[in-house]
Amino acid sequence: MSAPSPLGLLLDVDGPLASTETRTVPEGIITTLARLAQRRVPIGFNTGRSADFLLHSVIAPLRAAGLPDDAPFYAVCEKGAVWFPFSAVPEGELPEVSVDAPVPNWVRTDPDMAIDPELREAMWAVNEERDEDVMFADRTKLVMVSLEEEVGADDAEFTRVRDEVVAGIEDLLERRGLAEEFEVDPTIISIDVEHASSGKDLGVERCLGLMADDGVAVPERWITAGDSRSDYAMADALHAMGARVEHMDVRPEDGIPEKAYGVLTAADLAERGVGQAEDVHERAGESLLRWAERDLLG
Template sequence: MTSTPVSAPAPAAASIGLLFDVDGPIASPVTRRIAIPSIIDDLVLLAGAGVPISFITGRSDAFIRDEVVTPLLAAGLGDVLADPQNRMFAVFEKGAAWTPVTSDGLGDVVVDDSVALPGVVVDEIRELVASDFSDTMFFDETKRAMISVEQRTDVAHADYVEAQKLFNEAAYAVVARHGLGVRFGDRETPDASGLVPFRLDPTIISTDIESVQLDKDRGAERALEYFAASGPLPRLWRSVGDSRSDYLMADHLHSAGYDVAHVDVRPSDGILERPYDIIVEGELIHDEAGAAFLEHWVTKLGLR
């Protein structure tokens, strides 16, 4: 991992640190882009105030570069991150890849090849999508370690959901046939050693096929390691996400002894019981809730 050069002044501890899922609280789950301009402006303001910010996402580095970092740079993030007291980090594919965000954009991406699926399985899933499901979904060619098959934006969500059910069954059969050991919901097909190292993880807009070692707590651990190596850490943290798995970011922070609360921007899926506070933004959901959360902290810190 890249850390702040020895010659640079050590960053001062900020009053809060932030971990964000991307789809939902930052990017619209409909357009897959940052649709609310204040989100961009407020992220730049918070980063400029020394708040360590990390994106912990299942998305690829290419997606985060194009849809998140590029608009942030256009809004002045490059000047902000030229100051070593300001830190931003990104974890992709739920912990399979990561890099600092620098004044020039994404740094060199590190990939954990130990959690990648075999190429023969990747190729067969790609062919499955092309032959049977290309009318509702597409194969994400930008992933480095996991497989993601995502809803096409020109397809009605109800149509995608029906096709996704069929795809999940077909994809599970492919992985199991190759003897990898795979889990989907309550179903498991172990490998020859009795292990189940991979899983299917459906979301509202995609299905991921991934190592069971990957999840948002792993991503949070990566981010904290980077921030700890580059300067002091705040004791107060907020994690923000729209899926039940996003609570794992706060779980890791809590278990590491930090003062944390989790912001759930899609509470209708069910608010989980946790030993830390769960925050909802009234009736707002998705990126509208994310924008309200950011505005709260920009105001609280006197940045606007």
């Protein structure tokens, strides 16, 4: 096993890395991540996003920026239900991964967390009955169900339709006796329907398992980052393991909960000479990566 890195990162994707408006990762974040990969900093991308999104929106631009083939980078998708190491992704053209095609053998999924195809279709139908022009069914999700806001849709209209669809899906689950097995999670850009065991804490477990498979030692210190209260579960899990950890909240407008570990915001990084105090989402995420590279790694 290799000597431990002084730092490890566990990052949500939407918000800290990918813009919630364009769904793309800025070039500055990609180039900084590539430099961290070259320094063999272990990074887990712990997200509700799909394997397909990670492949085409994160791995493809990282490879173009010089991502080493053996970088200790790990994808944990669909809130812990799908996972794989970046190093397992074959060279060359990246595949399209969806419910409409065979799943590559290097992508791991948990069948016990999967939503039945017929139930998935029924949930998609609930959206279609309301207004499918506001939200689309993300067919790249292999285990969970996600209905996502169309880029450019009116946010107020999305919120109205989202809340109606949430009520419809919750009623569907209740009628089928599945309300305790699956949870409905409305976000600022989507509705996620996931197994009750899903979560960013499960993502930590998956990531550490992938690191162990690769012989990568657990880092001495961790930084986690997210844009919602559920993302604190990453730092909670690491702290419970006895790890030294801080969490970066890139959208702290919901308030900062009291925690036994440190919580950072863009204002904290601005005081340290990185970014602007008012930065949120991917701008704050880029500041975090630059601070980690400059101050924590030297």
